[in-house]
Amino acid sequence: MAFYDYLIVGNSVAAVGAVEAIREVDRSGSLAIVGEEPHPAYSRPAISYLLTGEKTPEQLAYRDPDFYRRMAVELLAPRRAAAVDPARRRVTLEDGACLDYGKLLLATGGRRVTPPIAGADRPGVFGFISIADVAALKEHIERHQARRAVVVGGGLIGLQAAEALLRIGLTVTVVELMDRLLALNLDRRASATVEELFRSHGVELFLGAAAKEFRPRPGEERVGAVALAGGEELPCDLVVLAAGVAPRAELAREAGIRVVKGIAVDQHLATSAPDVYAAGDVAEAYDFLEERARPIPIWPNAYHEGRTAGLNMAGRERSYRGETAMNALHFFGTPAISVGQYDPPQEGYEVRELAGEGFYRRLVFKGEVLVGLVCVGDAVDRCGVATGCIRDRIPLSEEFKEKLLADFRFLSLPEEWRRRRIRGEA
Amino acid sequence: MAQAKLSREDDHVTVDARDVYYRQLNETLRGLVQDGVGHIRLEHVFGQRYIGTNLARPVDIEIDGIPGNDLGAFMDGPRIEVHGNAQDGTGNTMNSGRIVVHGNAGDITAMSMRGGAIFIRGDVGYRTAIHMKEYRDKVPLLVIGGTAQDFFGEYMAGGMVVLLGLDLAAGEFHRASFIGTGMHGGAIYIRGEVQDYQLGKEVGVQGVEGEDRRRLEEAVRSFADHFDLDAAGILAGNFRKLYPKYLRPYGTHYAY
Amino acid sequence: MKSYVLPEFWVDRDDYRCIRCGVCVNQCSYDTHYYDPEDDVVRAREERCTGCQRCAVFCPTNALTIRTHPYEYRPNANWRKENIRDLNRQADTGGVVLTGMGNDKPLRIYWDHLVLNASQVTNPSIDPLREPMELDTFLGAKPDQVDVTCGRVQGSLPPQIHLSTPIMFSAMSYGAVSYQAQLSMMRAAGEYGTLANTGEGGWRRELRVYGASTIVQVASGRFGVDRSYLNEAAMVEIKIGQGAKPGIGGHLPGEKVTPPVAETRMIPVGTDALSPAPQHDIYSIEDLSMLIYALKEATHYEKPVAVKISAVHNAAAIASGIVRAGADVVVLDGIRGGTGAAPKIIRDNVGIPIELALAAVDQRLREEGIRSRASVVVAGGFRNSGDVIKAIALGADAVYIGTPALVAIGCTVCQKCYTGKCPWGITAADPRLGKRINPDIATQRLVNLLRGWSFEIKEMLGGMGINAIESLRGNRLHLRGVGLAEWELEVLGVKGAGR
């Protein structure tokens, strides 16, 4: 039986954010992390570099090798939590160990969504969210001399996989249910740019197409083709299934902690159970633009949530400032960034766009306030200035709307805000 | 030199200025104004200079006699009424306040005046309203009942001057030459006759209508009130407005 | 019309050193330098260069040498480049040739023909590092008698201005110089215990905190003159004339009358600010007296009133009149006096050297027994502390310096002040250029200048065995002339060296 002042289930970015925050406040309290992977926390968004061989798993480490020692963290990995008992303040691991805690953080992240496609569990069908996924994929490619890949899911993860596969020499086809790529990350015009990029690099795209079945190779179990609802059959040596992620909230749900889609949390990232906090992809934190809680499974938000949870766990009360959806993507060297409500569904928004050679910028305003942006190519430079406008709800007159659209400079901000920025009062 | 003799009734003070040196007289006035006196009557004034120059507050001053040069020079606020003639430099570089002269005034009346109003019932001397100017809401006003001498309104940069010629005989011309030479701001309204050669070459001539007419009527009525004259009768005369043709009269004067 | 004027300066760019950083391009306010992206090279439009050296000073690799343009007409002692250039400029425009700064003609500089005395053996020199040396100077009329009882002066003295060194900053109007330049001079004057003069262009509200070290000017334009202007300053100066342009007025062109300049001068934005040649209320010494006393009345006799004239042929007689008219300080501005804008023909040809005017005025006032009734301040071409101390020995109470102060804050005497584009931000109307003067730095540089000159003056005084500048004042026996004609020695009232 062990007791930790702070116990964290999950060993990714939210956990690291929490650890760093806890140690800002409390240098001595005992702290342990339960991680199911055999690695220190690593950069999940960069795993495609493993596939291309540009990085080793060690190089993917999110913090320096000394991190856990420096932070006095006991890393319990690879081990998996089986149950949480908030009443007894106890976490039971699958190996039977019982860990008692003073404060608990659930940072169990998300899991790959497996759509109802026949043969989804067939060998040769891979996810693309962990080092293990990539290792398995890589091993498969080498063992079978794989040449043709089908990526199901034209979202961020699927396209990262597609680009990496292409770069190591495979022929790649992307199947996307929606009628465009990155429908959840970009507006239609930016999506079209990305589609053009993929097509120009020889990737065949099936948009508005549903994969119906992963069919085996003749005489083998492993996948040999993807059958689409439209009747096409795409022969392949492997499939990457990237149809999104969902919060891994079972532990919390089974412990009687309130879960909606993800674990419900208040502004301190506290769950419905006493001294139990949740952060990262598993949690439903506050979206300041949508003005509601919802899971936003992106890396920077996970850190902020972990950090806020950590500060509160360590006794320094801190309200979560709220984040919103934002994505920084880059394919074939072309960057694309979106923030907030860049594709407003209803009336009442004002959209301004500026486009040129290798340059696309879209700003979305609600009244005087910037609420969303999309930038492609060189338009991404200094776009955080605009992100700051969204976050700080800086009122922008017609004059400054135009200035901001033309250039993300401080001179594009109203004087008072410009001065505050220069003084460093973000 | 005598001390100024004072007699006081509430905040009305009468000062006998006979034989009082101007410095003492002005010092006396300054002391009275500092004490909060609101009305001062100066009797037997005979050539004492700078009356009103160093008074910081609005105060009513009535003068019996002939004040000396630079009456109200740099003046900022007082209201002076002279029952007699004024000498040279009346209202020199005046900033605000009012001067009313029931007789004539000498040379350089209203020179460089920036604000306030001056009303002269009779004639004025040479160089009147030279370099008068204006600034924001400060638009000086000078109304002359009689006529003026040469260099009238020379270098004028702002403000409003009205020359009424009330005492000219029928068919008699105003006498001043070089009227408005180098003028680059403000306006001069002239009642009565001047010939072209009398005007500076930077000056344009036009009739008085609309807003100009309204301003003129206001000025003339104000003038007439001070001297119990018939404003309508005066306004029935023939007026012309002199205006600066160029804001930058010497714009092409230099080789850069 | 094709101009026949050739460029005055040559831009020599070492292409190996030029890193295309663009600093010369952004620093030249005349758009001389420009970058050609096609050839990746920085080029120059030489005809625009004024030789101000801004680019050369700021070029991080010292790639630039700006030199006199080597073009040559046929050599001619009479028809020199300058004459031909001015003729062409006038043939181009039909205008009066303008210039800035002081007379640049090789008129005799008498300071360079006067040498100072020093103590040897018979009277010991004083070590200024050991002994107190006094440069304190008081400007104002001195009474014939002072009753001192128990160490205190009884009764009231005419108003006096205390200077900790006999060097003041000349009149330079806001509008002619930038706000930052004027601010720096006022701050430096305040810090060092001397005075700076506003010039006739008004006095900005923000600068009135330096009132105790400010002289305000009343000139023919009367810009911004009101009771508070007069009363918030330490001294009032009536400007009759200026050494660079005796007898003429000033025209600040409308485009320089920006909103802040208009506010300060109290005139509408964009109109020409014309200062007539004479003050039209002064056509005689009697009229001058009238204005002097009007100003004294307006300031309750608490401020000294100075009268500044250009040094002209009959300066001595005029100065006598000025003193008799009641001025507390007579200011003489010599032919080498500076200006922001003056017709070149006048700057170069009208007036007399300050050395002669000073000597003549001091002599005349002494002869008339009225020298103590006013202080004498001289201006116009002082270049160093040697000039200053010689002026004191010739009879001046203090000097005004203009160009040295401007040089201290960056001026290179390129003489293009009148364009309003001064690349050093000194005589610039454009707020982009005014920012080039950091008032903190400029103030420090000006204070350093005053400090350095004051040290030097103390050294020279000590060498003469004198421990107070007061003792040198008018003491022409400490001066000797070198290379001067009899008449010059006579006017200067000094003996030839060796006598």
Place this chain on the structure above:
Amino acid sequence: MKRVYAREEVCMACTLCEVHCLVQHSRSRDLVKAFKRERPRPLKRLRVEERGPLSFAFQCRHCPEPDCVYACVTGALTKGEDGVVLVQEDKCIGCWTCIMACPYGSIERDLAQGVASKCDLCPGEEIPACVKNCPNDALVFAEEGELAWLSTTT
């Protein structure tokens, strides 16, 4: 911690801060070589913004709670014990999440190397190169508490 602050009222947009920043971050530390010979060309880590009479130089604020560090997906951005926010170039993958996050727009893309580039406050120097080489004291290296005097012109 000490930061670099701009004084708008005396910045004359000469861009010498940019020039010397670039040289400080070059291999040769030589003006001519840094600009003319070194390839890839070194990058400046601050920018001068100018419009009309308004201008100032600006670089990273080294925020107490740096959004860029929190957003960095690889851990390449760190805030050290000394408070300085640095990029570890070998860890940076050029995803530009930091550019999206930084409200100061203080991170630039180093396109030659595909990594983020930002002010490092000139490690090893007592005063950063931009401040040291500003000819008009328009940049000051100061603690936040020393800022009161920054905006005074008179």
